[in-house]
Amino acid sequence: MTSITSSSISTTKNTVTCTNCNLDKFCIPKGLDRFEVGELALLVNRNNIRQKGEAIYHAGSPFRGMIALRSGSAKLVSFGQHGNELIVDFILPGEVLGFDGLATQTYNCTAIALETVNYCHLPAHKIDELVTQKSCLNHLLLQRSCSQFDAQVERMMLNRRSAEERIASFILQISERLKQRGYSEMDFRLSMTRDEIGNHLGVAHETVSRIFHLFQSKQLIEVKSKHVKIIDKKELFNFYTTYSLNSPK
Amino acid sequence: MTSITSSSISTTKNTVTCTNCNLDKFCIPKGLDRFEVGELALLVNRNNIRQKGEAIYHAGSPFRGMIALRSGSAKLVSFGQHGNELIVDFILPGEVLGFDGLATQTYNCTAIALETVNYCHLPAHKIDELVTQKSCLNHLLLQRSCSQFDAQVERMMLNRRSAEERIASFILQISERLKQRGYSEMDFRLSMTRDEIGNHLGVAHETVSRIFHLFQSKQLIEVKSKHVKIIDKKELFNFYTTYSLNSPK
């Protein structure tokens, strides 16, 4: 089909760079100008593949750089001292991971593909170069890292809420994040199991199942195994903001 | 006693600077060399006082800089949309706060004194200057901010544990932090109420009370109102690492 020049042995699909990537608004380039993105494009390894269940990086291994998922999703897992594992976050297509290794230069978590993923990789040593050259990138990283703070507060708030509220918020959060990356916000497939959702939210997987069912019976969503369709977003939202609790004093 | 020169109207106590401050290993200067600390000393406002219950800064107000508690302690509070308030963290004497405003340049939380506090204040605009001049400070801030990530994981782990484990870990954490600043690690006074502890840990204040009592009956600690004495640190530690749970799969 396409003519193959000496400088390009890639297929049409593979000619995607940071400049024309549809993720550029969300990825590392966010906040950089056109020229800078061009530079960035030269530094990024594209088209890395991992199959379901394979690790993208391992906890304890040296920081190798930041990762942007071009397709597929992943989970970020932290292993406690007693074999208990905790899913710190899910990474959806178009999102960036690797922040858990930025500060210490060692990954704190293991990133595991929940389905086949295709990702870009910005190597660590190139990040250092960029950071010293472009203060904006520096600022950007600082910003992103500090936004962890907000996330933490948000999560603490969630942890005092009932299982129903947690799951309502989980569904809405996934919906919101998918929407931001241009996917359908009302109708999607969860790539993680009930067990993984439960682990992340701190509830038993049976409870996840039960509450999905409950929401369906209340006409808030339709669930069929991993497929979720949001019917009444507003009511779902009310569900987890209205019934608040544990507000001391 | 001391001769008073025109340039010094301060008492002996007030002549403490960053250079001779006993907190310098923990405070903002950490990682800076002697000369840089000297520079820093010129930028810092010292000897600010707040009484118990008074705010050091308010959520929503513009970032005014970083704060180091020279004495006294504080709580960092986040207000939810429905009047529920969440104690994100306690700040012990010698610790630094203000990270919640660093990224967005607006404080996300309100910092309230739990007892009379004396603090140093590094103004925001001077931080900017320093950051652009000294890349190490920049790195330092990034480091600190990213360590939030670890804290978040730690807290998520705690949230799947029983009330007993949470409180054991709380006591040990406070002990450890006091120790690091040179205070007694085995015998201290909690500056916060049971209510505040419970809020922070996500348990009812009655439960806090009961479990303190339980630990006392097990000869792990001695409690008398706010005063805590650790009797069997090792066993207390086992308490919250041995009985782990909820490890999925």
Place this chain on the structure above:
DNA sequence: CGACGCTTTGAGGAGATTCAAGACACGTGG
């Protein structure tokens, strides 16, 4: 000393977990 806030202690109940068993889905090999 009296008031107020904090802490302790008890009793009852709600929500979520755990255990157990069956249904469903998916992929593999016959």
Place this chain on the structure above:
DNA sequence: CCACGTGTCTTGAATCTCCTCAAAGCGTCG
């Protein structure tokens, strides 16, 4: 193409942890 096996999901029942409500002790400060 169907049978089979494994992993996932659902549903029920019993149990337990922790919360809520209530009331009484304790301490502190004006």
